Amino acid sequence: MGLAPLPAQLQAGKIASRVLKETVDQVKPRAGILNLCRLAEKKIIEYGGRPAFPCNICVDNIAAHYTSPRDDHSVIPDCGLVKVDIGVHVDGYIIDTARTIDIDGTLEGFVSATDDALGEAISMIAPGTPLSEVGDRIERVIKTYGLRPVKELTGHSISRYTLHAGKTVPNHRTHGSTQAEAGDCYAIEPYATSGSGISETKNAFIFSNTGLDKTLEGMAEKLRLHLREKYGSLPFASRWVQTGTKEIDVSGLLRVLLRNRVIRAYPVLAEKKGRPVAQSEHTIFVSEKGAVVLSQSN
Numbered sequence: 001m002g003l004a005p006l007p008a009q010l011q012a013g014k015i016a017s018r019v020l021k022e023t024v025d026q027v028k029p030r031a032g033i034l035n036l037c038r039l040a041e042k043k044i045i046e047y048g049g050r051p052a053f054p055c056n057i058c059v060d061n062i063a064a065h066y067t068s069p070r071d072d073h074s075v076i077p078d079c080g081l082v083k084v085d086i087g088v089h090v091d092g093y094i095i096d097t098a099r100t101i102d103i104d105g106t107l108e109g110f111v112s113a114t115d116d117a118l119g120e121a122i123s124m125i126a127p128g129t130p131l132s133e134v135g136d137r138i139e140r141v142i143k144t145y146g147l148r149p150v151k152e153l154t155g156h157s158i159s160r161y162t163l164h165a166g167k168t169v170p171n172h173r174t175h176g177s178t179q180a181e182a183g184d185c186y187a188i189e190p191y192a193t194s195g196s197g198i199s200e201t202k203n204a205f206i207f208s209n210t211g212l213d214k215t216l217e218g219m220a221e222k223l224r225l226h227l228r229e230k231y232g233s234l235p236f237a238s239r240w241v242q243t244g245t246k247e248i249d250v251s252g253l254l255r256v257l258l259r260n261r262v263i264r265a266y267p268v269l270a271e272k273k274g275r276p277v278a279q280s281e282h283t284i285f286v287s288e289k290g291a292v293v294l295s296q297s298n
Contacts, residue, residue: 012088171189
C-alpha cells in the first residue's frame with residue numbers, strides 16, 4: 001500500500017475547503033474586509049482547526065500579504081478581482097488554499113488563467129516530476145490567456161508547523177533540478193497579471209517569530225515571550241495582538257521587536273504598474289500514484 005495523507009491533513013483540508021467557500025460567498029461589493037477576515041478565522045476555529053496564518057484578502061493589484069489591521073475600514077469594491085487566501089492547521093499539519101473572485105464579471109480571463117494553470121500543474125505532479133517543468137506548464141497556460149505569470153511568487157512545500165518548508169514550485173520556466181517526492185506536501189499557487197511584476201509596499205500587517213532568542217526589556221520582552229509561546233513558527237496578524245488596555249502601544253512594541261530581529265514582517269505585495277492580479281491555490285499530497293488534492297471537498 002502506498003503513502004497516503006494523514007488524518008490531520010485530511011481534516012485540515014476539509015475545514016479549509018469549507019471555510020474558503022463560505023468566505024467567498026460573502027465577498028460582495030461594500031462588504032467590510034476586516035469582517036471577512038474575522039469571519040474566516042472564526043469559522044476555522046469553529047470547525048475544529050486553527051488559522052495557519054491570517055486570512056489574506058487582496059484586492060485588484062494587491063497580490064499577497066494583505067490582512068486587515070485592527071482599524072481597517074476598507075471594503076470590497078464594486079468591480080475588480082478579490083483574492084481570498086486561507087490557511088488552516090490541525091495539530092500542525094497545514095493546508096493553504098485560495099480563490100479569486102471576479103466581482104463584476106469583466107476580468108474572468110484572469111480567473112480562468114490561474115484556475116487552468118493550477119489544474120494543469122496538479123495533473124503533472126507525481127514522484128520524480130521536476131518542479132521546473134511544473135513552472136513551465138503554469139507559464140504556458142497563463143500566456144495562452146494573454147497574461148503573464150507573477151515570477152516573484154511561488155508555490156512551496158509544506159511540513160508540520162512550517163508553511164514554507166524549503167522547496168519551491170515556480171510559476172514560470174526555470175532550470176532547477178528539484179523533483180517532487182512521494183510523501184511531499186505542496187501548496188501550488190499560480191498568479192497571473194497583465195502587469196510586469198510585484199514589489200513590496202511600506203505596509204505590513206502580518207508577522208512571524210524568527211527564532212532568535214534575544215532577551216529584551218519590559219513590555220517588549222513580555223510580548224516577545226507571548227508571541228513565541230502562542231504562535232511558534234506560524235505567522236500572526238498585528239490585530240491578533242491584544243493587551244487589554246489602550247495605554248500599551250502595540251504597534252510601537254512590534255517595531256521594537258522588528259528592530260531586534262526577533263520577529264519578521266511580511267510587507268503587502270502589489271503589482272508595480274497597478275494592474276490586476278489573480279491567484280488560484282490548492283494544497284496537494286504526493287502519493288506514489290500522483291497528486292492528492294487535500295483542499296477540496298469530496
